[in-house]
Amino acid sequence: MTEATDLAEQAGDRDPRVGLRAVAALRRLLEQLEAVQVRSARAQGWSWQEIAAELGVSRQAVHKKHGRR
Amino acid sequence: MFEKFTADARAVVRGAVEQTDRTGSGTVGEPELLLALLDRADSPAAEALGALGVHERRESVADALAAARRRGGMSTADAAALAGLGIDLDEIVARVEQAHGVGALSADGPAGPRKRARRPFSAEAKSVLERALRIAVGRGDRYIGDEHLLMALTARPGPAAAVLADHGVTYGDVVRELGEARGRRAS
Numbered sequence: 001m002t003e004a005t006d007l008a009e010q011a012g013d014r015d016p017r018v019g020l021r022a023v024a025a026l027r028r029l030l031e032q033l034e035a036v037q038v039r040s041a042r043a044q045g046w047s048w049q050e051i052a053a054e055l056g057v058s059r060q061a062v063h064k065k066h067g068r069r
Numbered sequence: 070m071f072e073k074f075t076a077d078a079r080a081v082v083r084g085a086v087e088q089t090d091r092t093g094s095g096t097v098g099e100p101e102l103l104l105a106l107l108d109r110a111d112s113p114a115a116e117a118l119g120a121l122g123v124h125e126r127r128e129s130v131a132d133a134l135a136a137a138r139r140r141g142g143m144s145t146a147d148a149a150a151l152a153g154l155g156i157d158l159d160e161i162v163a164r165v166e167q168a169h170g171v172g173a174l175s176a177d178g179p180a181g182p183r184k185r186a187r188r189p190f191s192a193e194a195k196s197v198l199e200r201a202l203r204i205a206v207g208r209g210d211r212y213i214g215d216e217h218l219l220m221a222l223t224a225r226p227g228p229a230a231a232v233l234a235d236h237g238v239t240y241g242d243v244v245r246e247l248g249e250a251r252g253r254r255a256s
Contacts, residue, residue, distance in 0.1 A: 006242035022154050029161070032141035032174050036165055 038066045077112035079216040081105045082198075086189055092138065094175070096191045099222060101181035106219055113216035115247040121238050133232040139166075141174040144231030155218075195220045201255040216247050 034055070041051050048067070050057040070157075074082070084105030086095045092100055107127045109115040118124050137144055140162055143151075148158040165174050200221035205213045222229040223240040230240070 018150065018153055021146065022150035024145060025150045026154070026156070028143060028147065029141065029151065029156075029158070031142075033165070036169055036173050040169055069232075 035066065038062065042066075073211070074212050074215075075212050075214040077114070078201075078218055079204055079217045080220055081109060081114075084108050085194070089189070092135065093172070094138065097136075097189055097194045098137060098191045099193055099197060099227050100232075102194060102197055102218060103134065103222055103229040103232070104131060106215060106222070109215060113214055113247060113250065114219040116220060116250055117214070117216065117243055118238075120246050120250070121239055121242055123233065123236060126236055133235060134228065136231060137228050138175045139172060142228050144226075144228065145235055146231060164183070172248060180221050190243060200224060219243055220247070 037050055041054075048063045049059045052062040055062060071079075077208075082097075082105070085101040088101040088104045089095055089097060090118065092104070094101065103164055103204070105116060106114050107124060107130065112197060113123070133145075136230060137138075140148065140158055151158050162174055167173070197218065198221070201213050201217040204220050204224065205217045208217075210217070220240065223238070223243050224231055
């Protein structure tokens with residue numbers, strides 16, 4: 001990862017492209033982590049209501065997003 | 070749409086389905102399509118990939134695709150962007166895998182028997198096929214060949230485009246190489 005860090009530093013943190021790319025990457029990472037955690041909770045018998053409460057969203061929202069698995 | 074596919078393009082699509090066993094993803098996505106393209110010989114895309122030096126680096130491409138899949142489809146450029154925020158993507162992957170098993174962060178979770186063959190083509194793969202059709206129409210071609218699949222894979226940011234870029238191949242390189250090959254055939 002040091003190579004990656006160097007690349008980011010070379011690009012300069014004032015460049016909007018670097019910042020926007022980081023936000024987009026962070027959003028993708030967030031989606032992946034959410035999917036992992038929801039799968040894990042379902043596998044452990046959590047209800048959609050319980051998962052939604054922890055995520056701070058509605059039961060419908062979390063079921064619509066992850067329910068087809 | 071499939072009736073317009075050349076024999077080469079059909080072979081790539083069939084090969085991509087076979088690749089799911091090797092990549093362990095269970096569905097066809099960009100990595101499977103790219104690996105299937107690299108398995109072809111004597112086709113327009115195969116010649117372009119050969120001329121661009123990708124064929125001889127197939128193992129390296131396959132490794133990079135597998136690594137990206139393990140990172141949840143995030144490219145090395147994504148990892149660099151996150152590193153700029155002080156986020157170590159490899160560390161996150163390692164911790165998630167520690168808690169949830171190897172491959173947990175990949176789009177469809179750890180490899181397993183569930184939902185096999187239920188959805189052989191991911192939305193990602195379908196969008197590549199649709200893009201290939203649009204590219205073919207845009208170039209006035211009346212067929213969809215494996216060269217259109219290769220252009221579609223490189224035309225937009227994604228796992229395949231990112232890995233090919235890391236191997237020094239961009240959409241522009243592919244289009245130029247295909248154009249030169251077409252010129253050689255015509256003359």
